[in-house]
Structure formats: C-alpha cells, structure tokens
Amino acid sequence: MKRYILKHRNQITIFTLVVIVVAFVLHYAFHQTQQSEILLLVASIVGGIPIWMQALEALRLKIISIDLLVSIAIIGALTIQNYEESAIVTFLFLFGLSLEQRTLAKTRLAIQELVSMAPKRALRVGVDDVVEEVDVDDLQFGDVLLVKTGGQIPVDGLVIAGEGYSNEATITGESLPVFKQKDDPVYAGTILENGTLRIYAQKVGEDTTFGKIIELVEEAQDAKSQAERFIDRFSKYYTPVVLLLALVVWWVSQSVELAITILVLGCPGALVIGVPVSNVSGLGNGAKHGVLLKGSSVIQSFSKVDTMVFDKTGTLTVGNPEVVHVISYTKKQDQALQYLVSVERESQHPLAKAIIEAYKDIQSLPVSQTRVIRGDGIIAKVAGEVVMVGTPTLLKNHQVIFDKQMEADIAELENQGHSLVLVSVGGSVALLIAIRDVLRQDIVKDLLDLQKMGISDLVLLSGDSQSAVDVIAHQLGLSKAFGKMLPKDKAAYVKELQQQGHVVAFVGDGINDSPSLAQADIGIAMGSGTDVAIETSDVVLMNSDFHKLPYALGLAKATNRNMKQNIIIAIAVVIFLLLGVFFSQWMNMAIGMFVHEGSILVVILNGMRLLKYKLKK
Known part of the structure; x- marks a missing residue:
C-alpha cells in the first residue's frame, strides 16, 4: 500500500488541487460552507497520507525532516478545524515534491541520452584484410579499425592510413571539421564527414574520451544530488525546538490545551507556503520570458554565483562560420569572386559552405579538371583560367608569389583567429577571405x-x-x-x-x-x-x-531575496505569537490564528510580486 501511494503521489497532488478549487467555488460562489469544509478536510487527509508516511519513515531513521514539519502544520490546522490552511499547506508541499521528482527524472534521462550516443558497432580489420562488423564492447587495444564516410569513430586512436574530415563537435565543441591524416589522433563518438580512415585503437570502451565524458557527468551529478535544500536544514533545528517547547509547557502547566495552542501557533504555515510561492512565482516568470530554472535549489545556488x-x-x-572580411589584390574582384564561388560549389567543406552562403547570388561558371589537395584546398580550371582555392600553404607549394603586404595581411588575420581562404587566378593572388564564427x-x-x-x-x-x-x-x-x-x-x-x-x-x-x-x-x-x-x-x-x-x-537573485523575506516574515510572526501566549493577557487561539492567516496572505502576496519582475536598466 505504501509503495502504491508514493508511486501515485503526483496523481494525489492533482486530486488535492482539484478538490481545493471545487471547495473554494462552493464556499465563495454558492456559500455552501459545510460542503466546502468537508472537501477541504478530504483534500487534507488524502494529500497528507504520503507526507505522513514519509515523516514516519524519517522518524524510524531518527531524522526530523521537513515532512514532519509539514505533518505538524497539517495536524495542527485539522485540530482547530482550520481545513482551508491544512489543505493549502498539503497541496503546496506535494507540488514542491513533484517538481523535485521531475528534475531527478531529467537528470537520469541526460545520462541515458549520453550512453545512447556512444558508438555501438565497428568495422574491424582482421587477417588478410578481412573486414568484419563487431560489437564495440569486443574491441581491444591494438585492433585496426576501418571507418568510412559518415561513420562514427568507435575508439580513441591514431590514423595509420587514409585521409578525411572528422567532425569533433562532440569532443571539442568546435563547429569546423578537422582534417585527419596518418599519425593524427581521433576520438570515439566523432563523425567522419568524408574520406576513409584506418585507425589503430589505443583506448576502448569506458577509457575513451567520450566514455570519460559520461563518467564525469555521472560523478558530478551524484555529488550534486547529496545537497540538502535550505528548508530541510532549517527544519532540522526548528521542528525539535517547537516540539520541545510544547512538551515543556505541557509538563509545567499540565494544560493540554495550552500545549496544543503552542503547537498550532508554532506551526510554520507561512514558512511552508512562503518558500514554494516565491519559487513557483520565480519559475513562472522565468518560463514566461524564455528562462527555464530547474527547481528551487537551482535558484538559491544561482543567486550566489x-x-x-x-x-x-x-x-x-x-555557431555558424561566416565570411567576415575580404581583401582584394586584383582589379577584377567580381570575376575573382565568380571563380571562387564556382570552385567552392564543388566542395563540401564547411568553409566552402560559408563562402557559398555569403555569395549565393553570384552565378557560377563551368569547372573542369578539379583536383582536391587534402587538407589544403582545390585546384581547378574555370573559364580557361587555372584557379587555386585554399590555404596559404597550397598557393606557396605551387609557386604563387606573396608580396610583403599579403604576408602582413595573412599574419594579422591569423593572429585574430580567422580561418583563411586564398584565391589564386592564373598564378597570382587575387583574394584573401577571412572566415570566423561571429560573436x-x-x-x-x-x-x-x-x-x-x-x-x-x-x-x-x-x-x-x-x-x-x-x-x-x-x-x-x-x-x-x-x-x-x-x-x-x-x-x-x-x-x-x-x-x-x-x-x-x-x-x-x-x-x-x-x-x-x-x-x-x-x-x-x-x-x-x-x-x-x-x-x-x-x-x-x-x-x-x-x-x-x-x-x-x-x-534568481530576486527570487532568493523574496524567499528569505518570506522566511523572516514567517518566523517573526511565529515568535510574535508565541511571545504573545506567554507575555500577554489578550493572546488566544482565535487572535493567533487571525494573525497567522494574515501572515500567510502577506507571504503569498510578497511571493506573487515576482510574477511582475523585470530586469532593472
């Protein structure tokens, strides 16, 4: 029964909310006070069952938890037949637990997503160059693997044959594919966008860089999940003090009614309600403005960054490379750009895509005798002219002359972190294109x-x-x-x-x-x-x-401040009420409950201010 109830806690939360809403409608719209109170009593009892179960479980482990704190608030309100307060306290606490449960589910989903993206199969090269498809778990150090265009690299290792462009965004986060050739390192989980590679396996399975990513995520999240919420730490001291105070008063005065009064007035209804109201208001404001904050503990930590x-x-x-600078060394710049676009439309390189996007309105010319120089660029014939498009190394290796100004421009743009594409027409440098991922x-x-x-x-x-x-x-x-x-x-x-x-x-x-x-x-x-x-x-x-x-x-800072304000208000009211019991002749349960309800209204209104929060200019 206990497992069933806790498993369906979210459904109980929804049921409690529906019953409370119906009760308020009956009371304020149809003046059906008795029916309204019955429904609020039902909401309090049904919603309180999972909370009481958790409180008892914690007590068996000798832990005075937030569940016990809320249980006292609910039972105290029920004792004096204040069903409205008991029902609201019950629902708000259950709602907070649901938010926390959802966050934990997302955390588990993240790890599952990482694991699902890890390579599953690999092509292993065996004796006499026989290629067989095997499970990644069967790979060992020293295996030789074959990776084709579009394939996922299954291990960390070294390229021993072949060339190609590897998309390493999963490892380095960089959007531009990296040219790989013999003796270059490769990483598991990366994608070979074009080319064919033979790889000598150096790290397999959990020892790969991608495997370490998964391990790091799991370790960091485990450490984080052990952090207690602020309200739990507070209740660790507050709840025993209130309980002890009530017992002492009963022992000294022998008055059960006075002890119950202290328990009721000491029940932190405003505290239990004030914190969730602040957090829910902050979360709601963020969601409305495109900011998803995953829970109350996140708000508190974020505010302290x-x-x-x-x-x-x-x-x-x-995140998308763009042409940001063009230097022309020819009087026929338009013609040189047309040659450039014509050649780049023969390529699938990301820099080529950036150039084509920048000059998509330029009409291309027929291209012939295309020759790709891996890692450096392309040499082709366009409208009878020999056109070279690629790195400074490509042009220099083919005896293209650079003057001092060109050398200075290349050095300056490289120092600024640009990726460079040079265009040579008929053996002379015509254009220098600078590409970068813009801020x-x-x-x-x-x-x-x-x-x-x-x-x-x-x-x-x-x-x-x-x-x-x-x-x-x-x-x-x-x-x-x-x-x-x-x-x-x-x-x-x-x-x-x-x-x-x-x-x-x-x-x-x-x-x-x-x-x-x-x-x-x-x-x-x-x-x-x-x-x-x-x-x-x-x-x-x-x-x-x-x-x-x-x-x-x-x-986050405003929400955290608001939460602290509500805590201070709630505690101040409780202290005021308890002092009133001991040091005044006029304080009684009716007056105390009136102030108590007023404090709940104050913290709710204070929390709702966050719904209108705007960043100050």
Missing part, C-alpha cells in the same frame, strides 16, 4: 550587465587555438581565456575554481560541455544546444537567447 565560465562556439558565438550581437553589454550584478570573473574555455581565444577574450573584456581545452580539462578547471571557494556557473551548448555543466554549481545551457547539454544543465536559455542570461541571474 560569483564566477561564470563560458564555452565559445554556440555560446559566445553564433553574438550586443554580447559585450550582456557581459557588462553580469559584472554589475556581482560576477567578478568571466572565463572562456575553448577547444579552439589559444590565439583565437585570446582575440575573443580581448574583444569581450573577459578575465581569463584558455584554448585547446578538452571536456575533461574544462571540467577539471571548473572543479579547481570550486576548490578555491568560488561559486561557479558554466554556460555551454554541446555534448562536450555536459561534464562541465554537471560539475559546475550551476550549469546553463543554450536552448538550441544538444539535448544532453540541456538535460544536464540547471538553467536553460530557450531559443539560445544570450540576452536572457543577465535576466536569469537577476531573477
């Missing part, structure tokens, strides 16, 4: 807002080169920036900050970010990121609107 760590691609940047609009203002709200350190961690990372950090005014960071490095850095006493929030959007999102005190995911990053995080910025990050922080 002093350090924010950012991923680059898809977080500080848009989000008005992001500098957003970062300044965060600093004004108490974020002392803004840190960038990226798998990109250090020079590119330094440029972005300088542009945005960040405190620190580190490049060439793998997921385990990012998570380790976050942990190091925490050990130094910082409360850390990590902002990211990729699978590679999930260990850091889980390790951080608060993980913040961009809404257009991977499902794993979103599920692992504590806060989600829907539609990837970075402008909502200062809003989310401000809302």
